Amino acid sequence: MRARLPLLLLLAGTAVLYLWRLGDSGWANAYYSAAAQAGAESWHAWFFGATDSAGAITVDKTPAATWVMGLSARLFGVNAWSILVPQALMGVASVWLLYATVRRTAGEAAGLIAGAVLALTPVAVLMFRFNNPDALMVLLLVAGAYCTVRATEKASVRWLVLAGVAVGFAFLAKMLQAFLVLPAFGLVYLVSAPAAVLRKVWHLGAALGAMIVAGGWWVLAVELVPAGSRPYIGGSQSNSVLELALGYNGLGRLTGEEVGSVGGGRGWGSTGWARLLGSEMGSQIAWLLPTALVLLAAGWWAGRKGERVGIALWGGWLVVTALVFSFMNGIIHAYYTVALAPAIGALIGIGAVALWRRRREPAAAAALSGALAVTALQCYLLLLDWSTALAAVVLILGLPAAVGLFLSTVAPAVVVVPIALVAALLGPGAYSVATAATPHSGAIPSAGPARANRPGGGLVLMGPGGGTANVGGMGGMGGLLSAPTPGAELVELLRDNDGFTWAAAAVGSNNAAGYQLGSGEPVMAVGGFNGTDPAPTLEEFQELVRNGRMHYFLGGAGMPAETGSDAAQRIAEWVAETFTVTEVDGVAVYDLTADVQP
Numbered sequence: 001m002r003a004r005l006p007l008l009l010l011l012a013g014t015a016v017l018y019l020w021r022l023g024d025s026g027w028a029n030a031y032y033s034a035a036a037q038a039g040a041e042s043w044h045a046w047f048f049g050a051t052d053s054a055g056a057i058t059v060d061k062t063p064a065a066t067w068v069m070g071l072s073a074r075l076f077g078v079n080a081w082s083i084l085v086p087q088a089l090m091g092v093a094s095v096w097l098l099y100a101t102v103r104r105t106a107g108e109a110a111g112l113i114a115g116a117v118l119a120l121t122p123v124a125v126l127m128f129r130f131n132n133p134d135a136l137m138v139l140l141l142v143a144g145a146y147c148t149v150r151a152t153e154k155a156s157v158r159w160l161v162l163a164g165v166a167v168g169f170a171f172l173a174k175m176l177q178a179f180l181v182l183p184a185f186g187l188v189y190l191v192s193a194p195a196a197v198l199r200k201v202w203h204l205g206a207a208l209g210a211m212i213v214a215g216g217w218w219v220l221a222v223e224l225v226p227a228g229s230r231p232y233i234g235g236s237q238s239n240s241v242l243e244l245a246l247g248y249n250g251l252g253r254l255t256g257e258e259v260g261s262v263g264g265g266r267g268w269g270s271t272g273w274a275r276l277l278g279s280e281m282g283s284q285i286a287w288l289l290p291t292a293l294v295l296l297a298a299g300w301w302a303g304r305k306g307e308r309v310g311i312a313l314w315g316g317w318l319v320v321t322a323l324v325f326s327f328m329n330g331i332i333h334a335y336y337t338v339a340l341a342p343a344i345g346a347l348i349g350i351g352a353v354a355l356w357r358r359r360r361e362p363a364a365a366a367a368l369s370g371a372l373a374v375t376a377l378q379c380y381l382l383l384l385d386w387s388t389a390l391a392a393v394v395l396i397l398g399l400p401a402a403v404g405l406f407l408s409t410v411a412p413a414v415v416v417v418p419i420a421l422v423a424a425l426l427g428p429g430a431y432s433v434a435t436a437a438t439p440h441s442g443a444i445p446s447a448g449p450a451r452a453n454r455p456g457g458g459l460v461l462m463g464p465g466g467g468t469a470n471v472g473g474m475g476g477m478g479g480l481l482s483a484p485t486p487g488a489e490l491v492e493l494l495r496d497n498d499g500f501t502w503a504a505a506a507v508g509s510n511n512a513a514g515y516q517l518g519s520g521e522p523v524m525a526v527g528g529f530n531g532t533d534p535a536p537t538l539e540e541f542q543e544l545v546r547n548g549r550m551h552y553f554l555g556g557a558g559m560p561a562e563t564g565s566d567a568a569q570r571i572a573e574w575v576a577e578t579f580t581v582t583e584v585d586g587v588a589v590y591d592l593t594a595d596v597q598p
Contacts, residue, residue, distance in 0.1 A: 006112055007099060014095050014119040017436055018088035018128050023080045024439040027517055028131045030483035031443060031529065032066060034513035035059050036131070037078045038522070039070025046070045048222065050231040051509055052522035054501045057535050059509075060235025060244065060528065062218065064172035065133035078520075087135040091128025094139045095119045098342050101146040104153070105310035106303075106350040113421075114342075114349030120425055121341040122447035123284035123334070125432040130445055133174045134338050140170035141181055142342050145313060148185045152309060155195035157203040164207035168214025175249040177339065178215075180324055184316025192309045219245070232535035234509070234528040237564060239535070256329030259563050275326045276337065283382055284447050285337035285344070287428040291375045292318060292344040295351025298367035303354040310350045318343035333444050359408040369406035372398060372420050379427030386449065390430055398423035443481040443510060480530065483514030487585030494519035497551060504552035505541070507531045507568045511555055524550070527568030531557075534565035541571045545592045553579070553590040 027033040031051070039046030041053040048055065049063025059066060069083050076082040095115045103111030118124055127134045144166035151159035163185060170178035186204055193200050219241045222230065227239050236244040237259050244250075252258035269275065277286045296315045303311055321339055325332060352371070358364035376398025383391035401423050404416035434449040486494070494515060497503040503521035506512045512525035526541070527533050536544070544550045557572035579590040 006108075007096075007115075010099070010112060010115050010119065011092055011096055014115075015088070015092050017119065017125060017432065018091045019085070020436055022084050022088060022129055025084065025129065025441055026080050026439065027483065027513075028080070028084060028441055029443060029445075030441070030513040030517055031509050032059065032069065032131045032133075033083050034509075034516050035063070035066040036069035036073045036083050037517060037520075039066055040073035040078055045231070046074075048231045051234070051513065051525050052502065052516060054522040054524070055231040056502070056522075056524040057232045057509075057528050057533065058234045060248065061133050062172040062175055062241075062245075064169060065131075065136045065174075068136060069131060083131050084129065087128055087131055090135045090139045091119075091124065094124075094128070094135075094142050094342065097139070097142045097146050098345060101142065101149055102310060102346050102349050104146075104149050105306040106353055110307075110349035110353040112349070113352060114345040116425065117288060117345035117348050117428075118341050120429045120432050121285065121287070121338075121344070122428055122431045122435050123338045124341045125435045126284070126440065126445055126447040127335055127338040129436060130335075130440060132335065132445075134335065137170045137173040137178055138338055138342065140166045140173060141178060141339070144170065144181065144185065145317070145342070148189060148313060149310070151203075152189050152193045155193040155200065155203070157206055160189060160203050160207040161210040164210035165214040168211040168216070171211075171215035172218055175245050176253075177249075177336075180321045180339070181317050183320055184313050187316060188309060188313045192312070232528075232533065234525075234533060234535075237534060253330035253332070254324070254328050258330050269332070271327045271329060273326055276322060276340075279385070281334045281337055283385070283431065284334045285340055287379055287382060287431070288344050288348060288375060288424070289322075289340070290378050291371050291424070292347040292351075294367070294371045294374055295355070296347050298364075298371065299347065299351025299354045302358050302364050302367070303350065307350050307354050310346065314343045314346035314350070318347065335445055335447075356408075359405070365406050365408055368408075369402045372405055372424060373402040375424045376402065379424075382431075383427050386431070386434075390427070394423055394427050397426070441482065480508055480510060483510045483517070484587070486515050486518040486587070490515070490585040490587055490589070491519045493584060493589070494521050494523070494552070497521045499548070500551040501544075501549040502551065504554050505550055505571075506554040507557055507572055515554060523554075526571055527565070530564070531568040532564030532566075534567045536571075537567050538570045538574060542574070548593065550592050553592055555588055 035049055035051050038050050038053040042055065045053050045055050046067065049058045049061070049066050051057060051059060068086050072082045072086050095118050098118050099111040099115035102114040127138070144163045147159045147163035147166060150156060151163060167178055167182065167185070189204060190200050222233070222241050233239050233241050233244055235248045248258050269280065275281060276289060296311060296318070299311050300308055318340060321343070325336060352368065355364045355368040359368060376394055379394045379398070380391045383394060397419055401416055401420040404411040405420060408416065431448055435447045438448070438450045494503045501522070502524045503519060504515060505524040505526050506515060507526045508531045509525040509529040512523040516523040526536070528535060541550070553575045556576070557569045575590050575592070579592060579594060581588050581590055583589065
């Protein structure tokens with residue numbers, strides 16, 4: 001029990017950090033909360049990931065994350081805690097799995113350091129307290145890394161197949177992003193597993209097949225169901241999961257050619273190697289990123305065979321994912337960088353322990369000292385934007401500790417090592433606590449304290465419940481990226497929904513989500529997330545109105561489409577021309593059952 005006490009303290013501290021005042025964020029990302037609400041009410045909506053219980057359109061991702069939230073909401077009711085607690089528990093499980101994975105290749109101390117770094121990475125704190133699909137994807141990918149390490153130890157096809165299953169289900173959480181770890185997993189097994197090359201190739205083929213089955217069964221099921229018997233696939237222009245996976249959420253993210261994207265694939269920041277270190281993404285993930293790169297190289301030099309296996313796996317994960325994030329031309333948000341956090345933590349844990357073991361060698365001592373100095377300087381620069389006093393403390397602690405590590409043969413380890421750890425983790429840890437203390441809502445959350453402006457010039461919108469959503473400087477997008485909170489009179493109006501399939505319709509998924517979560521009644525998201533999906537068409541919407549299936553239309557046309565369908569705009573224009581508008585709690589309301597205008 002005493003041997004496990006540090007791990008138990010790490011996991012307990014992580015749980016407190018991730019669960020503390022979790023309900024303050026309310027619905028967090030209302031888009032996914034609405035899908036969880038729909039799934040709690042309808043198994044049909046749950047399976048397909050529809051945003052309303054009547055099943056008009058799905059979220060623009062595969063639905064594994066909404067499955068978890070939907071089941072929790074079905075069991076514990078539709079509320080902020082039932083939706084957000086599963087994400088926090090995924091975070092604790094990710095820290096534990098990372099510890100277990102690193103421990104197998106580099107020992108107890110390395111595993112604890114890796115877990116602590118992950119737990120205190122600001123963007124990880126943000127996303128494990130939020131309901132985007134990233135939390136589940138990260139958990140599954142760390143599970144895949146654990147299985148790969150186990151497979152590599154004895155050339156076990158069983159463990160490698162389990163790794164494929166984990167990555168396949170990660171695809172069902174966030175599509176092709178999950179596959180960025182595959183080069184690292186495959187190469188490490190091919191090079192390091194103790195078996196003949198042909199046998200290892202066969203094992204990799206089996207794992208690939210398992211991944212395809214684990215990630216492809218739902219895609220196949222959706223493609224086999226007639227379009228009229230399921231929701232429209234949100235984010236696609238042809239009602240196809242394959243188009244969504246390979247286009248809008250696939251190659252389009254690399255090229256910037258994302259049909260239906262607001263802004264036409266522009267406005268996502270400059271590409272290049274410095275993107276992850278810039279002010280927008282740096283405060284999310286870059287606290288220990290330079291340190292991880294230093295320890296990747298130094299740890300490979302200093303490490304033993306098992307440690308090198310771990311460094312190769314996590315180094316490949318980090319380098320491939322970081323390069324894609326740095327140079328992709330399509331939609332990217334700063335919170336995507338949570339995918340880098342496990343690799344950063346693992347490389348720091350493995351590299352630091354390997355160098356410490358060889359600290360009597362001048363080169364190892366210099367590398368360890370230099371890594372801490374880099375950490376102190378990087379954290380100092382990031383903290384200047386928030387707290388100059390804390391930035392100074394990090395330097396005051398970090399630089400002398402770096403000298404102490406270089407002189408580790410004469411400096412007392414019992415003093416130097418704790419100071420070095422505090423200096424390395426103080427900056428990201430303080431920023432993580434500030435993140436946990438700040439309610440977050442909207443489509444694009446950002447780690448850190450609540451302020452009028454985020455790093456990088458992004459405008460912060462106040463979402464329902466007081467949370468924030470970083471809009472990256474793209475003005476006028478509040479209706480697209482944050483959900484409205486309906487007033488009492490509008491809620492009462494929507495709840496009077498006897499006999500209608502949908503209480504209302506609104507352009508854009510976040511608009512619809514706000515009205516749906518506030519009233520508890522299904523609200524159709526016309527045009528999907530951006531309002532640029534051809535679902536429904538004008539003719540289909542008119543048919544729904546004629547058949548008495550739609551009660552109200554709320555708001556206007558939203559932003560005009562630069563790419564994709566203009567069906568939502570045409571529907572809004574037809575409604576405005578055909579029906580009389582009234583204002584309820586500041587919202588334009590059209591009664592689609594009333595007599596049309598003369």
